[in-house]
Amino acid sequence: MVTGLRVFAPAKINLTLNVTGQRDDGYHLLDSLVVFADVGDVVHLRAADAWSLQVDGPEAASVPAGDDNLVLRVARLFAPGAALTLTKELPVASGIGGGSADAAAVWRGLGVMTGQGRDGVDLLALGADIPVCVSSQAARMQGVGDVITPVGGLPDLHVVLANPRVAVSTPHIFRTLAHKDNAPMPAILPTFTDAADLCAWLATQRNDLQAAAESIAPQIALTRQAMAALPGCMLARMSGSGATCFGVFKSATAATQAAQRLAHAQPGWWVRAGRLGSMQDAARPQAL
Numbered sequence: 001m002v003t004g005l006r007v008f009a010p011a012k013i014n015l016t017l018n019v020t021g022q023r024d025d026g027y028h029l030l031d032s033l034v035v036f037a038d039v040g041d042v043v044h045l046r047a048a049d050a051w052s053l054q055v056d057g058p059e060a061a062s063v064p065a066g067d068d069n070l071v072l073r074v075a076r077l078f079a080p081g082a083a084l085t086l087t088k089e090l091p092v093a094s095g096i097g098g099g100s101a102d103a104a105a106v107w108r109g110l111g112v113m114t115g116q117g118r119d120g121v122d123l124l125a126l127g128a129d130i131p132v133c134v135s136s137q138a139a140r141m142q143g144v145g146d147v148i149t150p151v152g153g154l155p156d157l158h159v160v161l162a163n164p165r166v167a168v169s170t171p172h173i174f175r176t177l178a179h180k181d182n183a184p185m186p187a188i189l190p191t192f193t194d195a196a197d198l199c200a201w202l203a204t205q206r207n208d209l210q211a212a213a214e215s216i217a218p219q220i221a222l223t224r225q226a227m228a229a230l231p232g233c234m235l236a237r238m239s240g241s242g243a244t245c246f247g248v249f250k251s252a253t254a255a256t257q258a259a260q261r262l263a264h265a266q267p268g269w270w271v272r273a274g275r276l277g278s279m280q281d282a283a284r285p286q287a288l
């Protein structure tokens with residue numbers, strides 16, 4: 001029996017995000033190409049009789065440590081208990097799905113630890129990004145986050161992630177949107193020969209939340225522009241509802257150098273170099 005696990009919770013990045021409609025219940029319909037980063041939070045689980053959660057790491061102060069934490073809300077779907085430690089690396093409420101990634105990591109970990117399946121549990125009700133984070137595999141996400149189609153063969157991208165430390169409210173951004181009935185991505189996505197090819201196609205696509213987010217928080221536009229101005233940046237865009245932006249670079253070295261430069265110029269920002277793609281191997285629970 002497994003008594004201890006380490007589970008990596010990769011950040012989710014929306015390479016594209018089209019807002020294609022709104023349901024009568026208010027939920028927005030999306031069409032988004034989602035990938036995962038080798039940057040993320042880490043959850044440790046140890047078998048115990050009761051539930052407990054300890055949060056540490058550089059971003060620990062901004063997350064609820066009690067029952068409101070998504071980690072505990074998902075854990076309580078299982079029985080009997082576990083001692084959980086969440087090491088929080090990802091900025092909170094920043095468009096890279098930190099809470100959803102953590103919740104999905106606990107879901108994977110407790111599934112292995114307890115052997116309990118949870119078919120029929122509505123993870124979507126806990127967070128729109130949780131289902132796509134469960135596999136941490138590159139995917140096209142449609143509907144309200146419930147229609148997930150894995151996208152195979154996507155070239156990995158070397159990126160810089162940057163967050164200017166400005167909080168943006170997702171509902172506020174959706175309310176500010178000028179158009180909620182934008183065109184979706186092409187029904188069939190092209191196949192890409194390499195990262196430059198993918199990047200050239202991404203440049204023809206968009207994040208429909210970006211303009212609204214930048215009108216509310218001009219620091220996001222500054223972040224994107226600072227990213228685009230870095231040597232070797234091929235594309236700069238906001239992820240999710242922001243404020244985190246990603247910049248694509250031609251190599252790991254170029255991304256690392258760009259991240260160092262940006263972090264030096266903006267010491268108050270959260271800046272990381274990393275790789276984007278499918279992270280299902282890295283996200284698999286590891287026995288301690």
Ligand code: ATP
Nearest residue numbers: 069070092093094095096097098099100102129240
């Ligand atoms: P998305 O990209 O899915 O919109 P996000 O990155 O914008 O997500 P999160 O970091 O998931 O947002 O945080 C959203 C809210 O969830 C915050 O208000 C936070 O207080 C709450 N929350 C609960 N549990 C967690 C957790 N484990 N990590 C981060 N936030 C959490």
